[in-house]
Amino acid sequence: MAASTVVDSDGQEFRRYGGRVTTFVVLSCITAGMGGVIFGYDIGISGGVTSMDPFLRKFFPKVYRQMKGSSVSNYCKCGRRPSMIIAGAAFLAGGAIGGAAVDVYMVIFGRVLLGVGLGFGNQAVPLYLSEMAPPVYRGAFSNGFQLCVSIGAVTAHLINFGAEKIKGGWGWRVSLALAAVPGGFLALGALFLPETPNSLVQQGKDQEHARALLKRIRGVDDVSDEMADIVAATQQAKAGRGLQLILFQRRYRPQLVMAVMIPFFQQVTGINAISFYAPVLLRTIGLGESASLLSVVVTGSIGLVSTAVSMSLVDRAGRRTLFFVGGAQMLVCQLMIGAIMATQLGDQGQVSKAVALVLIVLIAAYVAAFALSWGPLGWLVPSEIFPLEVRSAGQSIAVAVNFLLTTFVAQLFLAMLCRMKSGIFFFFAAWLVIMTTFVYLLLPETKGKPMEQVGELWGHHWFWKRFAGTEEGRTTNKLSCN
Secondary structure: OOOEEEEOOOOOEEEEOOOOOOHHHHHHHHHHOHHHHHHHHHHHHHHHHOOOHHHHHHHOHHHHHHHHOOOOOHHHOOOOHHHHHHHHHHHHHHHHHHHOOOOHHHHHHHHHHHHHHHHHHHHHHHHHHHHHOOHHHHHHHHHHHHHHHHHHHHHHHHHHHHHOOOOOOOHHHHHHHOOHHHHHHHHHHHOOOOOOHHHHHHOOOOHHHHHHHHHHHHOOOOOHHHHHHHHHHHHHHOOOOHHHHHHHOHHHHHHHHHHHHHHHHHHOOOHHHHHHHHHHHHHHOOOOHHHHHHHHHHHHHHHHHHHHHHHHHHHHHOHHHHHHHHHHHHHHHHHHHHHHHHHHOOOOOOOOHHHHHHHHHHHHHHHHHHHHOHHHHHHHHHHHOOOHHHHHHHHHHHHHHHHHHHHHHHHHHHHHHHHHOOHHHHHHHHHHHHHHHHHHHHOOOOOOOOHHHHHHHHHHOOOOHHHHOOHHHHHHHHHHHO
8 A cells, every 4th residue: 555645733744654553563562662661660669679778778877877867857868673682681680780789889880780771772662663663653652662661660669569578678689680580571582573674774784675574564565655765764864974963964953952852851840750769758758668669559550551541642632732731730730749748748747647648649640640741752752753864863862861861860859859848849840831831832743644754844843944944954855755
């Protein structure tokens, strides 16, 4: 089936390729999705382990003593395929070393290896999912990455909940060591995964082999239009190195801004701060160690369900709509959490059980809104907006910004909580207003559009057309359309 011409809601024409969802694509994407499970497990396990008393006693005794002290403020108690193979192997090694740690240096080295695995995996997996998926279902397939992140996080929370009850104080070793399981699955599964047709053509491999693979992926015999777009984009890619193009050529300015700002905004929603330290945060409001871990399991499960809802809606409602709805809900939750913390929790003492329950509900509603919007879309949008010639470089920038901000926020969150107290939630609320405005003004809708044609959107945008609409930019678009 040849490509058909479709008119979107903005009156712009684009070509829709033929094809269907095949079993081959589904199985390939499920295997690649293990990279998301790894990321979610790492996020989920970190907060749980650092709230376990035996772990703190062994590696951070000063923090443990502060946690148990009564004179400390409530707010201040805690201090593509080859890439996926490397990611799984690094995570496998990191999990083994972390579980066997006898001193803080082994813990740090294990975490370094886990970080290497996450870096390779988070660069490769979203691109792999976006390139393998049929354009009309790309949003759902790509949001599967966030679904896998949620599955990994919930699994980590459940393991933390059980490990905390192990007598002898070695439960934290189980939590850290089990990180090797998804890493092993990814490393082994990636050995049998095919490269994407886009990547094969870009590497200069036989185009007939890439065409045959594309037919198998799409489940149709006529893939000439999609193949022609891939080849045209590859020819453009030969004009220069991807990183140099996206950094220094004016026509890629819209994609560069999105590669930086989308992951930046995803982090300043405050989600990783809450995800990393939710158990600690819940202990701050008076819940015990076990109760706080169980509460995180519940909120994580809600996020998992919400991500599944996002997968079902993203290719119908569109990316912008989910950004607006989720952003509004997160804003309300942050404001209410901040107000309750400001009025009900002082430097000493605890809140009532009723207030604690309200805070848990608000945290769950916040997590649900994030999982509907900025969680999956923060990975989906960067993975689908780059032309082939800058795709790997652009995604690498997005992942680097994401990880830098993750580290920055995680390291500063507790210090900010100590100094700003409840004001930190108003701080994140202000960023939610800014990022929602940014999406409204500067991010065009990309639902249903083939990846090789998304670049044409910028030339029609009221602001970005001054960059993508240059003669240089129009020439690029023509090349990718012929």
